[in-house]
Amino acid sequence: SSQIAAGTQDMMGEDVSIHFKCEGVLYSLLVKTSTKEITLLMVKALICKKFGWDEKTVELKLRYIPLIVRCDEYMTVADDDDLMIYLKTVDNQGCRCMLHVEATTSSTQPTAQVSRAEKESSFGMNYNDEIGGNALTLYVDNGEAEQEEEAEKEEDAEKEEDAEHEKEAEKEEEAMDEDDVRGEYRHNEYDEPPVVQSSSYTEPWEDGLNVSLLQEFPNKKAVQRMVDKAAFENSFGFVLVKSDKERYVVKCRHKSCDWKLRAAKVLNTRFSFSIRTHNKMHTCSRATQSTVKKRKGTPDLVAGLLHGDYPGSMETPSPGTIQKLVHTRFGVKISYSTALRGKNRHAYDLRGDPGESYKKLYCYLHMLEKVNEGTKTSLKLDGDGKFLYLFIALGATIEGFQCMRKVITVDATHLKNGYRGVLVFASAQDPNRHNYPLA
Structure with a gap:
C-alpha cells in the first residue's frame, strides 16, 4: 500500500484544484466542474489515472481529521455526502484540513491447473485424446513420476486422517448436545481464563506552565492567572494549600500526584512574587473532559487569555467574541457579564484600577x-x-x-x-x- 497526503483548494471560477503528495513528489489535479458536481468516484478515477493505476485492482481509502475541537480521530470519506462535507469545511482562512489517501493493490492472479492425465505427459498433452493406442512413446525416466506418485499417496493418507478426526469431533459435539438437553454440563473440561490485573502505572506528563525557578511576576494575581489558565488548557485540577500576602502554594487535587507549585514574595519589593518550588510533572491521569466542563470560567481567566493574545493592547474583541474564544480554547462556556468583566480587568491591568487612581x-x-x-x-x-x-x-x-x-x-x-x-x-x-x- 502507498500513503498519499493531499490538500484541496478551490480556485477562481467553478474549477476545483487538488494538490497532493506521493512518495516525496508533489502532484496536482484539476477537476473541471463545480464543487456540487464532484463525486467520490470521480476523484478516485482521477487519482488512478494520474498514477496509471487500474481502478479494478486498486482500492482507494480517503480519510481526514475534521476541524473539530480536540478531535484526533480520522473521518472516512465513504460516499458523496462525506466528500461534499469535506470540500465545504474550511477554516477562517479558507483552507481545508489535510486529506490522506491510502491505495491498496491486490496482485492475486489465477493459476492454471493441469489435469492428472496431463501430468503424465512430458509436454502437458492428454495422451488418451491426442495419441492412438498403437503409438509408441519414448521418454527418459528421471524419477519425477515416482516422486509424484509418492506425493499423491501422502495426500491421500492425510485426507483419510482428516476425515477420521472430523468424525471424532462430530461424535463429541453430539454427546455434548445430549448433555445440554439433559441439563448436564462438563465442568471438568472448562479451563478458567487467566486473571489479568490492570496496571496502575501512569506515564508522567507536564503541566504546560513553562516557568523556571526564581522567575518573577509583578504580583500574586499574575501567578494565580497563569496557574488557572494552564489548568484549563491541560485539563488538570488543583487545590489551594496556602495563600496570603507572602506566599501562594498549590498542589494537584489527586493525593498521589507529586505536582506542586510554590511562589513567595520577593524581598525588598512591594508586590513582586517569584517561583520558589515547582514540580512540573504530573503523576496522575489527566482529568476527563466532563470534569473540566464542571469548572467555571472567571474574569481572571478571560484577562489572562487577553494578556497572552493581545499583550499591551487596549483593542480587544467584543464580549460575545470573547465567549466563543474561551469556549474554543478551554472548552468552557462563560456568560456575557463574565467576558465583559474580564475585558475590563485586562484594561485595568494595563492602565491601572480607577479606584486606586x-x-x-x-x-x-x-x-x-x-x-x-x-x-x-x-x-x-x-x-x-x-x-x-x-x-x-x-x-x-x-x-x-x-x-x-x-x-x-x-x-x-x-x-x-x-x-x-x-x-x-x-x-x-x-x-x-x-x-x-x-x-
Whole structure:
C-alpha cells in the first residue's frame, strides 16, 4: 500500500484544484466542474489515472481529521455526502484540513491447473485424446513420476486422517448436545481464563506552565492567572494549600500526584512574587473532559487569555467574541457579564484600577502645583467623603491667556468607565483662531 497526503483548494471560477503528495513528489489535479458536481468516484478515477493505476485492482481509502475541537480521530470519506462535507469545511482562512489517501493493490492472479492425465505427459498433452493406442512413446525416466506418485499417496493418507478426526469431533459435539438437553454440563473440561490485573502505572506528563525557578511576576494575581489558565488548557485540577500576602502554594487535587507549585514574595519589593518550588510533572491521569466542563470560567481567566493574545493592547474583541474564544480554547462556556468583566480587568491591568487612581489624586495635585508654578487645583468631596468635583488649570495656560481673544468655549463629554461622570473642557482662541486649552 502507498500513503498519499493531499490538500484541496478551490480556485477562481467553478474549477476545483487538488494538490497532493506521493512518495516525496508533489502532484496536482484539476477537476473541471463545480464543487456540487464532484463525486467520490470521480476523484478516485482521477487519482488512478494520474498514477496509471487500474481502478479494478486498486482500492482507494480517503480519510481526514475534521476541524473539530480536540478531535484526533480520522473521518472516512465513504460516499458523496462525506466528500461534499469535506470540500465545504474550511477554516477562517479558507483552507481545508489535510486529506490522506491510502491505495491498496491486490496482485492475486489465477493459476492454471493441469489435469492428472496431463501430468503424465512430458509436454502437458492428454495422451488418451491426442495419441492412438498403437503409438509408441519414448521418454527418459528421471524419477519425477515416482516422486509424484509418492506425493499423491501422502495426500491421500492425510485426507483419510482428516476425515477420521472430523468424525471424532462430530461424535463429541453430539454427546455434548445430549448433555445440554439433559441439563448436564462438563465442568471438568472448562479451563478458567487467566486473571489479568490492570496496571496502575501512569506515564508522567507536564503541566504546560513553562516557568523556571526564581522567575518573577509583578504580583500574586499574575501567578494565580497563569496557574488557572494552564489548568484549563491541560485539563488538570488543583487545590489551594496556602495563600496570603507572602506566599501562594498549590498542589494537584489527586493525593498521589507529586505536582506542586510554590511562589513567595520577593524581598525588598512591594508586590513582586517569584517561583520558589515547582514540580512540573504530573503523576496522575489527566482529568476527563466532563470534569473540566464542571469548572467555571472567571474574569481572571478571560484577562489572562487577553494578556497572552493581545499583550499591551487596549483593542480587544467584543464580549460575545470573547465567549466563543474561551469556549474554543478551554472548552468552557462563560456568560456575557463574565467576558465583559474580564475585558475590563485586562484594561485595568494595563492602565491601572480607577479606584486606586482616585485614591492618589491628592498626591498628584500636590506634585502638579509644586512642579508647575501658578497652577490652580481644587478637589471637592460630598457628605460621605466620595469624589465630587476636580478642577485643574496649569500656570502656563493661565499666563498665556493674557494674549488670547477674550472668548471662552466650554465643552463636555461623558465618561464610560465604571464610575461614569462628565469631563468638562474650557478653551479660548489665539489670534490665529487656534484652540487654546485653559482648564
